Amino acid sequence: MATFKDFRNDVKPNWCPGCGDFSVQAAIQRAAANVGLEPENLAVISGIGCSGRISGYINSYGFHGIHGRSLPIAQGVKMANRDLTVIASGGDGDGYAIGMAHTIHSIRRNIDITYIVMDNQIYGLTKGQTSPRSAVGFKTKSTPMGSIEQAVHPMEMALTAGATFVAQGFSTDLKELVALIEAGIKHKGFSLINVFSPCVTYNKVNTYDWFKENLTKLSDIEGYDPANREMAMQTLMKHNGLVTGLIYQNKEHPSYQELVHGYSEAPLAKADLSLNQEHFDKLVAEFM
C-alpha cells in the first residue's frame, strides 16, 4: 500500500518560502495515502497561478490546464474514468474570479470530485493585485486606494448553490486539513474545500497571525451540526466566514454519476468502442 511518500516526486516547488501552499500539497499527499490510493489512481487537475503548479508537485497523474478551468477538465477526467480519484485545485482568482461560473455549476452538477481552493486573498503570481476574496479597503497594486468591491463569500455561496460538501481549512492546521481532504475524497459528490493559505510575499494583512487571531474552529462550537444547512449558514454569517472544519455535508444526495441516465458502471475509458452492425442498422432505420 502506498504511503504519503509515494505521492512525492522530485520536483522542487517554486513557491516562496513560507507559502501556505506547501502544507496543502502535504495534506493532499497524506490524505491520498490515508484513503488507500495508489499514485496512478489519483489525478490532480489544477489551474493557473502560484497554486496551480501543485499538480506538478505530486506523484500522481496531473494536469495543469488553463486559467480558471481546472473544474471542467477535472469533471471530464472523472466522467471518462469513474474509478479515478480526481482532485481539482487552484487559487481564489482561479476559482472565484475567472472560473467562478465553473465553481457554481460544478456544485450544482455534483460530480464526484474534490475541489481544493488555496485562498490567499491576493493575486500572487502576477505580483500583487486584488482578488475577489480581498476585503473592502484592501490596498494592492490594482487597488492603490483600497478595494471598493465586496469580497466573495465562497462558503455561503456554495451552500446557496446547493453544495453537498462544504469545508474550510487553514494551512497550518495540517491534521484538520488532511481529515477534511480525506472526507472530501470519500464524499459521494462534489466537495469544496476552501483553504486559507497565506501569501507571505504580497498579502501583509491576512497573515498567519491574522488568521490565528480571527479563525474559529467549528469543533469548538458546542452543538454544531454539519448536517444542518441552516445552522451552517447562520454560523458562517456570524463569524464572517472565518471558521474551519466541516461546514456542511449532505450524505443523502446522489452524485451526478449515480443520476446520469445509462452511464456505464465500468470506466468509459475502458469501453468497447465498436458498435455492432445490428445496433448501427437500428440507428440507420430511424432515418428511413
Place this chain on the structure above:
Amino acid sequence: MINQLSWKVGGQQGEGIESTGEIFAIALNRLGYYLYGYRHFSSRIKGGHTNNKIRVSTTQVRSISDDLDILVAFDQETIDLNYKELHSNGVILADAKFNPKKPEDTQSSLYAVPFTEIATELGTSLMKNMVAIGATSAILDLDIHVFEEVVREIFGKKGDQVVAKNMDAINAGFSYTKEKMDGKVPTMQLEKADGKHRMFMIGNDAIALGALAGGCRFMAAYPITPASDIMEYLIKKLPALGGAVIQTEDEIAACTMTIGAAYGGVRALTASSGPGLSLKTEAIGLAGITEVPIVIVDTQRGGPSTGLPTKQEQSDLMAMIYSTHGEIPKIVIAPSTVEEAFYDTAEAFNLAEEYQCPVIVLSDLQLSLGKQTVEPLDFSKVEIRRGKLVTEELPEIPNKGYFKRYEVTEDGISPRTIPGMKNGIHHVTGVEHAETGKPSESAANRIQQMDKRLRKIENIHFKTPVYKNAPHEEADLLIVGFNSTRGAIEEAMDRLAKDGLKVNHAHVRLIHPFPTDELLPLVRSAKKVLVVENNATGQLANILKMNVGYADKITKFVKYDGNPFLPHEVHSKCKELF
C-alpha cells in the same frame, strides 16, 4: 412527366411550416425519390417569415434548385418574398383566408384554396397544413395514402382519431383542389421513383451518427444554432452505450471538459458554431500543446459576433486553421456531403488519437441543416485506430521517474498513457515541458518539443484530401470549393459541359494541413481557377494562393448575403470568365 420538382411552403414561424415540409418530404422519400430540403428561418420562436424549400428528384441532388414549381403560401408575405423564384408555369397555392393577391410581374398562376376554412370545418384550423399537403397532392396527382404512414407516426401518440382527422384534412385538400378546380390547375406528374428506402437526414444527424460509430462515448456542449442537433441526438443515443453528454455552463467548459475526458481516455466530442468556437480557442491551444486528442465540430453560420445565426456562411475557415495564440498541430477536415459528414466524423476520432491533436470537423449551416436523401452508409468502412495509446503493461520506472509522454520521436508522435495506468504517470501542462511533461524553459527543449509537435502533422494520412472530378488534363476552368457548395458547383459543371467548356472541379476536404500537392497539378493545368465560397473576403481563394501560387489565375466568387449558392449563379459566373 417531370423528373424533378421544387416545392416551397411558407408562412409565419411557429405556424407548423416546418412540419408541413417534413411530412411532405418524408412521404416522398419513402417512395424512393431523392429529396433536398433547405429551411429559411429566423432567430426567434414565433413570428417572422419562414419557409421550407424542398426539391424532389429521381436522381441525387445536393443543392437547392434555381427555381420553384409550387409555392404553398399561408400569408401574403410568403407570396411577395418568394414568387420571383417561380418559373412561368409555376403554381401558387394560397390560403383563401387572407385574400391572396398575385403580383403583377409573374406568369405563374395563383389558386386560392380555403386551407383554414376546410381545416376548421374538420375540427381545428391547426390542420390547415394537412389541407395544403392534400392540395399539393392533387397537383402532383399523388395517391394521398402515401402520407398515411407518416401521419400515423407523427400523430399516433395522440390517438387514432387525431390520425384519422389529419388524413381527412389531406383528403379534403386533395378533393377540393381536384373537384373545384378541375381543369384549371395544371398537373405536374413526377416520374415514378425507384421505391428504394433511403435515409432522410440532416448533416448534423450524420455527424452525430458518425461520432457514435467512431467510438465517441462522451460529449460536452453548450446549445447553439446550428449545432445543437448533434448534442440532442447523442443525448438520446449515448446512454444505450454507457456514454454520457453534459450540457455545460458555457463553451469554454464544453471544450475543457472534452479535453479532460479525452485525457482520461474516452473518445470525446464537442460541437458548436462560430461564437462557441471563438470561446473555445484558448482551450484548443491547450489541447495542442498537451497533445490531447479531441474532436470539435464547427457548423459555420453567418458571422461575425452573433451575425446571421440562422443563415448560411463559410467564414470560419481562417479562424479554424489559425485561431488560438501560439502555434499548434491541428487537423481541419471539411465534409462536402452528408455521407462524408458521417465518415469524416468517425475518422476524426482516429486522426485525433493517431496524431494526438485537436481535430476540427468543419461543416456549414447548409450541410448541417439541409435535410436530404442519403445513399446507404457503409458501416464496414468505419475503423477504430487508437494510434500510440499504450495498451500493454509498462515496466516500473526507477526512482519514481515519470513516463516519457512527450518523448521526442522521429514522427513526433509519442506513446500515450492515460490516468489509471500503472507506471504511466507523467505530468501534463500547458506550460512548455520536457519529455516527461515537467515544465522546462530551456531553449534547446523548447525547439525540440515545438518541432516534435509540428512534425506530427507533416505527413498526415487522410483518404480524400481533395474530392476531384477532373476529367480534363488541361481544363479551361477549375472550380474550387469546400463544404456544402459542392451541389451547386456540380450542377453548374453539367451546364458548363453542355456549353462546351472543359471544366474540372476540386472540393477541398482536408483544410489543414493544406493539400498543396493534390491541388497544385489541377491549378497548374487549368487556364483559370474560380473559388466559390460563402464569405466576403475569399478565404479559401487566399489560402489557395498562399499555398499553391498562381495568384493571377485565381478568381474568387463570394456570396455573403446569408443564402446558399444556386447552380445558375455559379454557372453564370463561370461563363463571365470566358
